[in-house]
Amino acid sequence: MLFKTKERAKTYSKISFNERFSNVGIFLNDDERLLQLKLIELTEEDLQVARGLKPYIEARVNELADVFYGTIGNVKMFREMIDTYSSTSRLHKTLTNHVIEMFEGRIDRTYLENRSKISNMHVKIGLATKWYLAAFQQLTSSIYNIIFDLNLHPEETRKAINAISKITNFEQQIVLEEYEQMAESVSSEKREKVKLDVKQTIGSISKNLDEQSQRTNEAVIELIASTKSVNELLQHSIQDAQKTKSASNEGYKQIVVLSEQTKEINNKTIDMTKMVQALNQSSSEIQAVVEIVKNIAGQTNLLALNSAIEAARAGEHGKGFAVVAEEVRKLADQTKQSVEQIATLIGVSSQVTGQVIESIHQIQKLVQDGLVQNEKSLNSFENISKTVDSTISEFENVGIQIEELSNIVEKIGESSESLEIAASQLEQTIETF
Numbered sequence: 001m002l003f004k005t006k007e008r009a010k011t012y013s014k015i016s017f018n019e020r021f022s023n024v025g026i027f028l029n030d031d032e033r034l035l036q037l038k039l040i041e042l043t044e045e046d047l048q049v050a051r052g053l054k055p056y057i058e059a060r061v062n063e064l065a066d067v068f069y070g071t072i073g074n075v076k077m078f079r080e081m082i083d084t085y086s087s088t089s090r091l092h093k094t095l096t097n098h099v100i101e102m103f104e105g106r107i108d109r110t111y112l113e114n115r116s117k118i119s120n121m122h123v124k125i126g127l128a129t130k131w132y133l134a135a136f137q138q139l140t141s142s143i144y145n146i147i148f149d150l151n152l153h154p155e156e157t158r159k160a161i162n163a164i165s166k167i168t169n170f171e172q173q174i175v176l177e178e179y180e181q182m183a184e185s186v187s188s189e190k191r192e193k194v195k196l197d198v199k200q201t202i203g204s205i206s207k208n209l210d211e212q213s214q215r216t217n218e219a220v221i222e223l224i225a226s227t228k229s230v231n232e233l234l235q236h237s238i239q240d241a242q243k244t245k246s247a248s249n250e251g252y253k254q255i256v257v258l259s260e261q262t263k264e265i266n267n268k269t270i271d272m273t274k275m276v277q278a279l280n281q282s283s284s285e286i287q288a289v290v291e292i293v294k295n296i297a298g299q300t301n302l303l304a305l306n307s308a309i310e311a312a313r314a315g316e317h318g319k320g321f322a323v324v325a326e327e328v329r330k331l332a333d334q335t336k337q338s339v340e341q342i343a344t345l346i347g348v349s350s351q352v353t354g355q356v357i358e359s360i361h362q363i364q365k366l367v368q369d370g371l372v373q374n375e376k377s378l379n380s381f382e383n384i385s386k387t388v389d390s391t392i393s394e395f396e397n398v399g400i401q402i403e404e405l406s407n408i409v410e411k412i413g414e415s416s417e418s419l420e421i422a423a424s425q426l427e428q429t430i431e432t433f
Helices: 031-039 044-059 061-073 076-085 088-102 109-124 129-149 154-431
Strands: none
Touching (some): 044 061, 044 088, 044 154, 061 088, 088 109, 109 154
């Protein structure tokens, strides 16, 4: 036998949303806001339902706040952010007021401003959008649980869930929009700060670059002037060196002529020495002849004396012979005197000739020394000439290098001018940055 058990009728709460509350509705003139509400179909009827739920939500609002910040507090870094910038109790109180206001059933300017405050506070503590949405989803689920706990009639439950869904959606739109505006504001501030920093930094660099460019330009001008001055001095030095070379060549020629003349003098003194030596030899030979003549004169004088003695013995017959003997004796005496005078003169001549030979030897030594010194002078002049040639070549090379340096400096000056123009343009760009 089959028994059919009759289903017991399910009982629901007698809560109904037919009651009409005053001051409930949408009090906005902003077309964009009104469009937002229209798109999610949030109507005054939905706000009346929300207002009817207010007592039940308000009774458990602390529970809702605990769920919201409990979700956030489970993440260590957000808990540290809350402790740094605010406090859990302060945020808890703000959120309870915020949730209760959601069920006031009144959307006006004050409602929007309070949403902005909540958003600003979340931005301040560093709560990112994704974490806010996660926590708000927990809050929405908890509100749904409260609705389910009321055991409403399914139709009333549908109305409540539908109204809450629209209100939380609009809530999230407002908060996210504020997040975006705050983020854009912060980003804009950061951009402005970065721009200011960049402007100041580049401005400082541009200023330093301009000053450095000016100093470089001035230094380049001075360097070009110095280079030209050095080049002029170098050209004068080359000219002086060429004059020195000409003087050295002329001196070399004069030394060569003097050397030839000295050699000629040396040859003449050699010839003079030979001639004086020949003269001295002749004097010696004459001296020998003089000695012979002196001997002959002495013998003649002796013979004349003997003849005079013999003539005296012969008496009258020897007178004529005595006269001849006397004349011979006189002649012999005169010859002896003359020869002695010649011998004296030859002696003096020989002495003078010796002195002349000694002087000629000294002159020859001086001439030889002069020839040696002339040879050294010739070598010195040759070395001077080579050194001057080398110096002129080095000066010419230095002149080429200085000219190249001058060209490089001029190019640096051109680059410095370009740099100065670029710095000026950069400064103008910064002013419009």
